[in-house]
Amino acid sequence: MLRLEALRAFVEVADHGNIKDASDRLFRTPSALSMTLKQIEERLGCPLFETDRKSSLTDMGRFLYDQSVILLRDYDRAMERIEAQSKARSGRLRIASVPSVATMLLPGFLQDFIATRPDLDIDLVDTDSTDVRHLLETGQVDLGIAGLPPDLPGLASDPIFRDPFRLVCRSDSRLATQARMPDWADLEGEALILNEAARGLASPGFQRLALGARFSVRNVASLLAMVQAGMGVTLLPALATVNLPASLTARALADPACMRRVSIHWRIGRIPSPVAQLFLRQFAADARLQAGRLGLEPIA
Structure with a gap:
C-alpha cells in the first residue's frame, strides 16, 4: 500500500520537474525523496518517469499522478473539515x-x-x-x-442568573396602580392564567391560587394577549417582561420566594x-x- 506522504512527494516532483525543487518545497533531502520515488516504482513494478531527470512522466506515471491529485485533494479537504470541527470553527x-x-x-x-x-x-x-x-x-x-x-x-x-417573577396585569387595573407591592392576598378574586415558567413555583400562596386557575397558556405571545384582553393576570420572569406593551404592567411581588x-x-x-x-x-x-x-x- 502506498502512503499518502509518498504520493505527495511524487506529485511535488512531477509538478516541479526535478527532485531538488520538490525537496525544498517538502523540507526533505533530495536523497530521501529519490528513495521514496524508488520505493513507489518498486511497489508498482514499473517506472514513473521517462528519464532520471524527472521532467516527463510515463503513461503509468501520468495515471498515478491524476489519481494522486484527486486523493490528496480529498484528503486535505477532509482534514481541514476535521480540524475546523475539533477547533470549534x-x-x-x-x-x-x-x-x-x-x-x-x-x-x-x-x-x-x-x-x-x-x-x-x-x-x-x-x-x-x-x-x-x-x-x-x-x-x-x-x-x-x-x-x-x-x-x-x-x-x-x-x-x-436568578430572575424574580413579576405580576403581569393590565396597566389600567387596580393591581397596577396600588402603591405597595402586590401580595397573594391582593390576587384573591383575580383570574390567574398559568404558564409553564410559573407552574413550578413552590410558594404556598401561589399554589393556592393556581388550584383555581381555569387557563394555562404555554405561548408567551398568546399569554400576554389574554392578559391584555382582561381575561386575568399572570406571573412571568422579569426577563420576559422587559419589552411589555404599554397596555401591560409588570409589578414586583412581595413574596421573595418567587424566583427562578x-x-x-x-x-x-x-x-x-x-x-x-x-x-x-x-x-x-x-x-x-x-x-x-x-x-x-x-x-x-
Missing part, C-alpha cells in the same frame, strides 16, 4: 432555550459567535422549560437554557462537541454580564 449546534433568553440574551451573542465561524450551523428551539428538558433527555438538542432544577437525573447544569434560576444544561455521560463546549463557556460568561446590566442577579 464548524459543525452543527442544537440549542433549546426558554423564550425570554432566546429573545433578550441570545441574538447579540449569536451574531458575534457565528461571525468568525462561517461553516457553523445552529438550530435554535424557542420553547418552555418543560420542553427544554424533554429535548435534552431525548438527545434532540446538545444544550438547553432554562429554569430547571439543578439536580435533575441525567442532566448537568451551569447556573447563569436560569442555567445551561446538558446530558450527563455524553461529552459535548467542541463547539458546544465553547458556546457553553462563552455564553455563560456573556449572559451573566447581560443579566447584571438588566438588574438581574448573576450567579458566579
